[in-house]
Amino acid sequence: MxxxxxxxxxxxxxxxxxxxxxxxxxxxxxxxxxxxxxxxxxxxxxxxxxxxxxxxxxxxxxxxxxxxxxxxxxxxxxxxxxxxxxxxxxxxxxxxxxxxxxxxxxxxxxxxxxxxxxxxxxxxxxxxxxxxxxxxxxxxxxxSTVASVSHYCKGIIRQALEKSADNSDSLTFRLHDFGARGASSQESVALGSLAHLVNFAGTDSMTALVAASRWYRMDKDMPAFSIPAAEHSTMTAWGRDGETAAFANMLTQFGGEGKSISVVSDSYDLWNAIDNIWGGRLKDEVKNMGGTLVIRPDSGEPAKVVREALERLAVKFGTTINSKGYKVLPDYVRIIQGDGISPNTLGSIIDVVLKAGFSADNITFGMGGGLLQQVNRDTMxxxxxxxxxxxxxxxxxxxxxxxxxxxxxxxxxxxxxxxxxxxxxxxxxxxxxxxxxxxxxxxxxxxxxxxxxxxxxxxxxxxx
Structure with missing residues (x-):
């Protein structure tokens, strides 16, 4: 046969x-x-x-x-x-x-x-x-198309950092690859996620790490990095009444000097999570963790949600004004927006953030389908x-x-x-x-x- x-x-x-x-x-x-x-x-x-x-x-x-x-x-x-x-x-x-x-x-x-x-x-x-x-x-x-899209997005973020941040040192970590589960095949992930790494050093596609070693000589042991991050299942497993405990567990398990953790915070009520949990019951823990809490919204209209999240965090944690005249949250709290990101929405969100007076330094992005799957031969x-x-x-x-x-x-x-x-x-x-x-x-x-x-x-x- x-x-x-x-x-x-x-x-x-x-x-x-x-x-x-x-x-x-x-x-x-x-x-x-x-x-x-x-x-x-x-x-x-x-x-x-x-x-x-x-x-x-x-x-x-x-x-x-x-x-x-x-x-x-x-x-x-x-x-x-x-x-x-x-x-x-x-x-x-x-x-x-x-x-x-x-x-x-x-x-x-x-x-x-x-x-x-x-x-x-x-x-x-x-x-x-x-x-x-x-x-x-x-x-x-x-x-080549994925690398081209990724490079275009890098240009948008670079311009925003140059305009609103004290420096652009973090540029290569500002667009994280979330695309593995939405790609059409493992080989698509290998090629597409690796193409993204031509421009950035952040990915959650471990297949890309294997591909880099397989096809492109590695001068360094590791071409990209990620951080411990929560998903909805690990948060909702604690129940609505246990959301504070779920958040606190993330700080306990993964917090520490120089460490970053990402916590999806919209399982029930993002605004309650920011105002009353992160900015309330756990505020001291966040401030004293020694690392950086990256809060992840995951629903709603991205530009509006990001702006309001920044404004609420500013109320709870305060801001400073950088050399470019833009507001910056304390180093220990940031936002990552990974829902609904495409080359078009990326620029729109950044425009809204800057118009609200916040530096692009406050936000990182994750891109999934818009990076690896929403392209075809006709894109270019x-x-x-x-x-x-x-x-x-x-x-x-x-x-x-x-x-x-x-x-x-x-x-x-x-x-x-x-x-x-x-x-x-x-x-x-x-x-x-x-x-x-x-x-x-x-x-x-x-x-x-x-x-x-x-x-x-x-x-x-x-x-x-």
């Missing part, structure tokens, strides 16, 4: 790709394709290619893979290029005769620019660049398109230019990416490169990974 093998690269493609080897012109030798984000609200933070190569392209294809693929594809009603795949195994040891070049991971590139380009290195396999489109594009668009209009083909030794440009959608017009020719005089990357034809440096660099050639960047290096490129 056939049990299935998800690691078979031949089956990691769209069905219609299996017949494309018969559709190219006679004499086809080389096909050059590129990947870009055609449009979007964010600059591209390129990330994820190295993970894909290590996980999927570093193991050679085998005759067993070919047998399995033939069985599945023919039963599926399609043709199968058995001779081509067998030739690949026999001639290249099962490693893909491809050259994949890309911008360095962590690079920030405006949309509508090439970030990756792939071409076959053996003319017998002109059909191969297109065959891996499904897997390669997916491997790039998802983590990612596409992989063939742009040049060599037939009988002659290169020619190929492209699409649909009259019904100018936004889907593709680029022509073999491409390069250069820095313009003003520093902005720009896509040009490889033939026009002249003396300029090509920002695309070889990452994978004929089965070998040529670049093995650490997460630390990638973070530095992204402006850590």
């Amino acid at each position: 056939y049990t299935g093998n998800l690691s078979n690269l031949l089956l990691n493609s769209d069905s219609y790709k299996t017949s494309h080897w018969m559709q190219y012109p006679s004499g086809s030798e080389y096909l050059s394709s590129y990947i870009e984000a055609r449009k979007g609200d964010y600059d591209v933070v390129f990330f994820g290619l190295q993970a894909f190569i290590k996980e999927y392209l570093s193991t050679p294809i085998t005759h067993q893979d070919i047998d399995e693929a033939e069985m599945v594809i023919q039963a599926h009603g399609l043709t199968f290029n058995r001779a081509g795949w067998e030739r690949l195994v026999d001639k290249h040891g099962g490693y893909l005769p491809l050259r994949i070049e890309a911008v360095p991971e962590g690079s920030i590139v405006p949309v509508s620019n090439v970030v990756c380009q792939v071409i076959n290195t053996d003319p017998e396999f002109y059909w191969l660049p297109s065959y891996i489109e499904t897997a390669l594009l997916r491997a790039i668009w998802y983590p 209009s990612w596409a992989m398109k063939a742009s040049a083909i060599c037939i009988d030794g002659v290169w020619k440009d190929i492209y699409k230019d649909p009259v019904t959608s100018r936004s889907k017009r593709s680029k022509k020719g073999r491409l390069a990416l250069i820095n313009q005089t003003q520093g902005q990357p720009k896509t040009i034809k490889l033939d026009d490169l002249s003396t300029a440096d090509n920002l695309l660099r070889d990452v994978y050639v004929d089965g070998k990974l040529l670049i093995d960047d650490s997460l630390t290096t990638i973070r530095e490129r992204a402006g850590w």
Whole structure:
């Protein structure tokens, strides 16, 4: 009985790709394709290619893979290029005769620019660049989109701290990843949460820590951190009448000098929790704990709830005025808002907080579905398109230019990416490169990974 093998690269493609080897012109030798984000609200933070190569392209294809693929594809009603795949195994040891070049991971590139380009290195396999489109594009668009969204949010928070806080030293801990349970799969968590760590050092996705060690060389033992935190079950288990005892237990179990703890406080009545428990019966314990209590609202309209929570905490615990003229709660109490956070709501909440006279230093954010799940290929209009083909030794440009959608017009020719005089990357034809440096660099050639960047290096490129 056939049990299935998800690691078979031949089956990691769209069905219609299996017949494309018969559709190219006679004499086809080389096909050059590129990947870009055609449009979007964010600059591209390129990330994820190295993970894909290590996980999927570093193991050679085998005759067993070919047998399995033939069985599945023919039963599926399609043709199968058995001779081509067998030739690949026999001639290249099962490693893909491809050259994949890309911008360095962590690079920030405006949309509508090439970030990756792939071409076959053996003319017998002109059909191969297109065959891996499904897997390669997916491997790039998802983590790159998450990294781009995360980087955009970092910019919003940075601006708020620069405007309203004495310093921005805590920036990399201001957006915490809450997305593990809402992601579509464990691999999505691994790639998406790791992409977030290009920009930040806070996560509750432990899968990302494993992924960082697996795919990106670790210069440090731990790339991200979290703190003890309550959930509703651990609070409501004490009952409504036991809420004070539940809160006090958190301080007893996890409080202490230099320690931070997060306590969800809206199980029943957030305002009562702030006014009468945290700011009343447990006020002295909070003040004398030696660490920081982070109060977490988890319902209601985020901007209104955060503002009112800050105002109530200010009444109970007082504030000081910082060098920028904004109110700051005592170091031992803060807020984290993790409900309803997206790139749009994040900015709205910060605007409300600052207009109320409070520094952004008072609040940290958590993002779940808005970070890892509420993105798709169309968020930044990612596409992989063939742009040049060599037939009988002659290169020619190929492209699409649909009259019904100018936004889907593709680029022509073999491409390069250069820095313009003003520093902005720009896509040009490889033939026009002249003396300029090509920002695309070889990452994978004929089965070998040529670049093995650490997460630390990638973070530095992204402006850590």
